[in-house]
Amino acid sequence: MECISLPSSIRQWPENIFFAGAIPGPKQPSLDGLNPFIAPMVDILDHSYQQGTWFSRTYEHPEG
Template identity: 40%
Template sequence: MLTLNIDWFQPFDRRTHSSGAIYLSINNLPRSERLKSENVILVGMMPGPKETSTDSINHYLKPLVDELLEMYIGVEMTDS
């Protein structure tokens, strides 16, 4: 089970510029372990200078959704 997170942050001091991080956390881990850097999967970054609109976020999420759908369907493994 995965949780999708989007966090906006200000990378520069004294500037009005926001960038966004898209990351996944693994819910099967204990709560104290979920958000440790070694257990977080960075999926993408959204450049500023301001927060992206809700409609535009879909464009950033499409590659992730496509991969998750492929994983959900599964991959056939064969012996060689």
């Protein structure tokens, strides 16, 4: 996952990417096989979207 509020020049730096998980292979899973892996992440992101998220500091305002 990438934070799209970061400048595009640093958005894909390894220290700015959150690794949400890995899906076992060796082949691409079907949609039904993928849902159990992404459901926890979707639940967290949905809660954050519905309730809002407060950030005490950001890239442009590191002191808050």
